[in-house]
Amino acid sequence: MLLASVSAVFALAPFYFVYLVLDHLLGGELAAAEIFLWCGLAVVCMLIRYALMMVALMLSHKSAFAIQYKVRTLALGHMAKLPLGFFSQRSSGQVKKILSEDVERIELFVAHHLPDTASALITPLVVFIYMLAVDWRMALVALIPLPLAIISQGFLYRGVEEKTQRYHETLEQLNASVIEYVRAMPVIRAFNAGGKPHTLFTDSLAAYRELVMNWIKDSGWPFAAFKTLLDCGLLVLLPVGVYFWSQGSLDIAAFTLCILLGVGMMEPLYNLCMLSGYLNQIFEGVNRLQDLLETPELSEPNQASTPADAGVDFSNVSFRYEKQGPEVLSNVSFSAPQGTLTAIVGPSGAGKSTIAMLLARFWDVSDGEIKIGGKNICSLGSEVLMNQVAFVFQDSFMLGQSVRDNIAMGIKATDEQIIAAAKAAQAHEFISALPDSYDTQLGETVTLSGGEKQRIAIARAVLKDAPILILDEATAYADANNQAQIQSALSRLIANKTVFVIAHRLSTIVGADNILVMDQGCLVGSGTHEQLLESNDVYQTLWASHQQSRLWELSTRTVRQNESHQQEELINA
Ligand SMILES: Nc1ncnc2c1ncn2[C@@H]1O[C@H](COP(=O)(O)OP(=O)(O)OP(=O)(O)O)[C@@H](O)[C@H]1O
Structure with missing residues (x-):
């Protein structure tokens, strides 16, 4: 996270050098050597930024896979010690989802989202502070769309916890029904139900589709509003900036720099918002994993005793x-x-x-x-x-x-x-x-x-x-x-x-x-x-029906033998 944050700061440095070039250019006091120096420094900053980002990503991937491996090994080891009741109360689809998808989300979070979060938090903050230093009025103007974006984000995340929980349940159900569908294929074929997909499978698929569609429908307009508001920095910065310039209180270099920085200032917040959506899903998965890991194992004695014999x-x-x-x-x-x-x-x-x-x-x-x-x-x-x-x-x-x-x-x-x-x-x-x-x-x-x-x-x-x-x-x-x-x-x-x-x-x-x-x-x-x-009614009944079934076996065998005799006779004739 630290490397990603520093990398985000370096990403902004080239803007400062562009500002210097513009400022001196418009002031008419620019020497070619200075241009080369500032451009070179801008390139160096960009290179440092990419190098830091690469190291941050490499480290985050390494830790993410280590965590993924550890969590899966821990969960598998724990599962081996659980009473079988745990598995009879959960479908194999549920267990599979915890071990594959939920653990994978943790890996995704650590490998990708964590560095992204760092730069999504640091970038707007540094840009804002920098803009304050350049022109505090333009910095405040750049913030105008923010409250509206936050309001639409509120709508976007209304009931998100409940929705995420339902999403996971439906996905588990879908996983379970896919596994059952594949396992039950011989029975489905034998009863000629292959043309009609398995009801549990189609129901789960329909439930999943309905949930996702409703979610998209509910979040459609707040999402569009949120994204638009974050993107509309130019809409406020441009007229206000032109006004300040016309008043002579903002020079053209500062104006250009504020436009360049202000337009992209909110963009990382969009990533942050997306991330909070992912976080909900990750936490829900983590809860399920925790539920699995906290299920008590079969108790083990402190000192195992040895049986005297095999009675x-x-x-x-x-x-x-x-x-x-x-x-x-x-x-x-x-x-x-x-x-x-x-x-x-x-x-x-x-x-x-x-x-x-x-x-x-x-x-x-x-x-x-x-x-x-x-x-x-x-x-x-x-x-x-x-x-x-x-x-x-x-x-x-x-x-x-x-x-x-x-x-x-x-x-x-x-x-x-x-x-x-x-x-x-x-x-x-x-x-x-x-x-x-x-x-x-x-x-x-x-x-x-x-x-x-x-x-x-x-x-x-x-x-x-x-x-x-x-x-x-x-x-x-x-x-x-x-x-x-x-x-x-x-x-x-x-x-x-x-x-x-x-x-x-x-x-x-x-x-x-x-x-x-x-x-x-x-x-x-x-x-x-x-x-x-002699003495047990239940056993007598069981024995009688066993004898009956043997008689039935014998008689069907005799019928088959008679049939094959008749066939042989026919062939011989
Ligand atoms: N995992 C389980 N969870 C809940 N109930 C179960 C489970 N396994 C078996 N049962 C129930 O426990 C009862 C006894 O089942 P069990 O399998 O021991 O009978 P069984 O005499 O071996 O039957 P069969 O001869 O048909 O195999 C049955 O009513 C069954 O439905």
Whole structure:
């Protein structure tokens, strides 16, 4: 800012030398040497001005990018420690906007607007003081349009804070709907809705357009008046200057200098005004960033305790996703000793996945406590806890990296270890057939099938080798062939581990040591398959509908086989 201010002062110096030249020229006492000297000094001042401006811009860009990098790193680091609830309450569009556009505005402000602000503040002040020294009356005349410009600026900024807030909200909504539109493209196509753009997207676009149009409409005339008033210095300076000259109280050199300076005196104020508009937007973005940075992280213990073993205990655990939201788990208690396999079953929405997520402390319980190896999971610290638990989700997310990195997921592992994990997960064969084998970049030209993704996810878990394993619908996407491979991979993976299986296909969990039956957030029964079949209504119903669906599967398979037999017979005939 200092350099930009000094540069603004140097920008005015050439005017002084022009004044000297004119004054002496009109006085008839000018020597050629003096002209060269003053012109040379004017050029030197201009060169200094440009050099200072360049250094100021270079420094401001350097600091701006450093700030941008620091803020983004800070925000990303903080986000990694936030409870997942933060993300479920905000769309990915909102988070993306904070991290990209809002942070970018801070960068723009520091890199460009800060030096501009310095010269926008300093230039009119120095010009005014200089004009006062040349002719105080002309200096005051140059100020005449200012009060009117300030009044029109008042109109221009009426309700600007509320408008800026709405602008950001609408933009976030637009961002979110664009992301949803792209993600939902397969569903939109499948239901032949491609011709009609997605409603949320078109609504957001319309809302954004309406807001911007109304804003432009409201600020149209005050903006035009403001800009015109700042530009109309000549309109007052010229007649008044001519009058003073005709009266003999203003010589022609001073008159020319006042016109030259006075005309441009207000121009920087226009930049200042534009800047206050940007500032509103920047502050709104900074508030959102601050909101993100001030969201409390999951608490970490001062000293992380170590679990005695990999046994899990839930004691009277209740949970709601949002403070005012419905209770999703009510008073759930159970024990899963180390090395046992616990299945969690129940109708859709019963709270099965929520139990699994709470165990990994993706959220903190609302009531009760969860222990691993006799220690409350909150006292373990996230690093210890994450070393204890591995997940295989029903929807395995692949990062846009190589297959190798997707298996390693940040763990430092040798190629041999990665290949061994892939082999154990029955994934080595299909990975070897990919164009660049383990170096194949996912998401570019290669997209994996649901079953293949799940086997990569199993390989991740094999490599992580955590003592507690949570399989959330791990065979959900598998066809008969894939399912056999995944089951075989899983049976190797779960050996000697404390395993939680969330499964809709009850046949896969009949051998579980303990089955927890969930219904509407409550644990309504537990025991082995045989015990529950005898005594638990909910389990009996689930089992009956599972049998029914298997019968349906068998009958459709038989119909297909009959059809292909008939086709073969027809061909043979
Ligand atoms: N992020 C979330 N925010 C708010 N509510 C949620 C969230 N995730 C799940 N719920 C709600 O919590 C309840 C339990 O969901 P959960 O996913 O644990 O059930 P589930 O038994 O695993 O269901 P499914 O078998 O269909 O996967 C449901 O009513 C669901 O709508």
